[in-house]
Amino acid sequence: MTNEFVLEAITREFPESVISSSEPYGMLTIEVKKEDIKKIVHYLKDSSLEIKFLTDICGIHYPEFPDKEIGVVYHLQNMMTNFRLRLKIFMSRENIEVDSLTDLYAGANWMERETYDFYGIKFKGHPDLRPILNMEDLGYHPMLKEYRLEDGTRTDKDDNMFGR
Numbered sequence: 001m002t003n004e005f006v007l008e009a010i011t012r013e014f015p016e017s018v019i020s021s022s023e024p025y026g027m028l029t030i031e032v033k034k035e036d037i038k039k040i041v042h043y044l045k046d047s048s049l050e051i052k053f054l055t056d057i058c059g060i061h062y063p064e065f066p067d068k069e070i071g072v073v074y075h076l077q078n079m080m081t082n083f084r085l086r087l088k089i090f091m092s093r094e095n096i097e098v099d100s101l102t103d104l105y106a107g108a109n110w111m112e113r114e115t116y117d118f119y120g121i122k123f124k125g126h127p128d129l130r131p132i133l134n135m136e137d138l139g140y141h142p143m144l145k146e147y148r149l150e151d152g153t154r155t156d157k158d159d160n161m162f163g164r
Contacts, residue, residue, distance in 0.1 A: 001083045003023055010043075016033070017033045027084055029087075032087055034089040035099075037099060038101060042104055052079065054108055054111070055075040056111060057074055057108060057111035057114075058072070058114075060072075060119075061143065066093070069090075070091050070121060071090045096121055098122075099123070099124050100125040109127070113126070113132045116129055116130075117131040118142060120144065
């Protein structure tokens with residue numbers, strides 16, 4: 001199975017859903033429409049591509065791009081051929097909700113909860129969407145690039161040391 005073959009299969013099945021594709025470090029990465037992510041993942045799992053393993057779900061935050069400020073990245077794998085695929089979806093801050101994959105992958109439960117906990121991304125249809133690592137009354141999502149990385153009272157460190 002090759003990147004070209006999988007990209008062609010997804011593009012053929014969902015011609016309006018694929019926004020862009022690339023191959024950083026040889027891994028096929030496809031940006032798709034947010035509303036089609038569940039259909040695409042379901043197709044990848046149940047088709048002859050047999051991409052049945054959900055490796056990871058994580059969030060990303062690009063505050064400099066208001067239309068694509070919040071993203072969710074899905075890493076999937078065919079365990080028989082060791083083919084790996086990355087799917088990305090993006091959304092604005094006002095519409096920070098996406099379909100849950102818990103009915104397709106039981107392991108998505110904790111991954112989606114962690115992504116919600118750290119980025120505030122809501123997963124529609126999730127059976128128990130609540131924080132798992134942070135305190136429930138924390139009041140903010142710590143991985144969003146809105147907060148200083150260091151304590152403002154410290155004089156020995158500042159955010160410039162961390163690339164901000």
